[in-house]
Amino acid sequence: MTHVTHVDAKEVLVIKNIRSTAGGLLRGRSLAAQFLVFQLFVVAVVLVAVAAVSVAQSEGEFRDVRGQRMIAVAENMASTPIVRERTEQTRADPFLARTLAPEVDRAVALSGASLAEILGPDGTVRASSDPSRVGARVDLGATRADEGRAWFGDTDIDGTHSLVGQVPILSTDGEVLAIASVSEAYPSVWGLLSGAGESLLVYLGLGAALGLLASWLLSRRIKRQTGGLEVAEIASLADHREALLHSIREGVIAVNGSGEITLLNDGAQELLDVTGPAVGRPVDSVGIDPAVVSLLTPGQESESAMDTVIATRTRVLALSRRPATSQGRRIGTVTTMRDSTELAALQGQLSSHKSVTDTLRAQAHEFANQLHTISGLVQLGEFDAVRDLVGTLTRRRAEISDAVTQRISDPAVAALLIAKTSLAAESGVALDLDPASHLAALDPALATDVITLLGNLIDNAVDVSVGSTPARVTVGIDDRDGLSILVSDTGPGVPEHLREAIFSRGVTSKPDVPGGRGIGLALVRLVTAQHGGTVEVADVPGGGARFEVRLKAATHA
Structure with a gap:
């Protein structure tokens, strides 16, 4: 291993x-050698097939042409006067074979046949060009000559496959007196190939040579293209x-120019929540989040996308896309991805804490100014003015605190709302808590997530409301039927075509926002999804946007 x-x-x-x-x-042949042997085998099979067809054609041609020739020679021998005269004798002639020997020999000499014979109606050989066969018995089962008709066909003569032509010798009343039989042995396979013509042998040889050469060249080409690898x-x-x-933890996914997945490792399957087979299928047909699909199949594949953050419904992913080329030709894209969910969550919490810190810093600056004012009044001896100023400041702080704590019992969420109220006021935006709001003390883990949701939603609402008239952000919280969080602003609103995109890869509807923004709403959707909830965005009558988060039943402390 x-x-x-x-x-x-x-x-x-x-x-x-x-x-x-x-x-x-050391033990086996190389790939080129194996391919060469295989090609040689194919060439040999083709040559054998061609030879077999040629032999079959030559054999058929030999049977048709020579069969008619055998019948013609047998008819000529049967029409010879001495043959007819001798076969018409009714008594047995012990010298018949000797008498007719010249005629049967002449038939062999004239036709080039292997054997010429005169047979009796029962198949007995009466005269033959092979004297040893005189008196032998021939099987007339396949012939039609004993029925008075000329015939040619295949038969075995002394174990030799032969072509025979037979013609009956008839009496004046149509009786079969004898049978003139002329046969020729079938040529060998080489003889049949030779009979097909010298050109066939040339073509077969040329084909074999070309096949060998092509196989060798192809094996060399394969070896070059595989880099000499076996x-x-x-x-x-x-x-x-x-x-x-x-085995690597990061996800890797490759997509070809047609938008089909060519590679998907285990890390990418887990990060993209792909469960079924995906390789070979279009990237938009395997259940991948649409925001990721749009990155994997860009309009211009030549452009690289480095460290692009995309928030799916369950994860925050950092993706890097690069074009893939082979031999100078573009074949698609390769995208690597890593899970940044925990990092994004920590970033959101850090952002919330930073917001509180900024609020405290602003309040400290405000308190310093107020102390300087009080100090100056004391030095001037305006003690009544000091008493009135301190009373006013105390009442204002108490009103803000009471407005929140009377409706929000969770101390962490209440502290966040108080801090955000002061911070929004520094930006010229009024932050109001809906009088119908109600929230009991939450489980600490849930309270942390609610702070993340509220902090990001309020920060976005305050940013887009700056400069509007009136500049106001309204927050509503209700835990009496599940947990719902409602944040509305007086900003320009969210265009309908961006209402899904703003929850994904760093999209923001705010102009002139420096890099790094846009992850807040992605965190909102991610945290909401982790609690099995939903987040929706809609327009507010009169202008602005309203974000509504709904979670399952709240877990109270």
């Missing part, structure tokens, strides 16, 4: 390949590639 680390993966891969394939190269090396490389890709 191969153990590979992310640091020395390449070196280990090369070393393991050399060790694992050295023995294979079968075992290619298989080892493929195994190591799969092992490395599927």
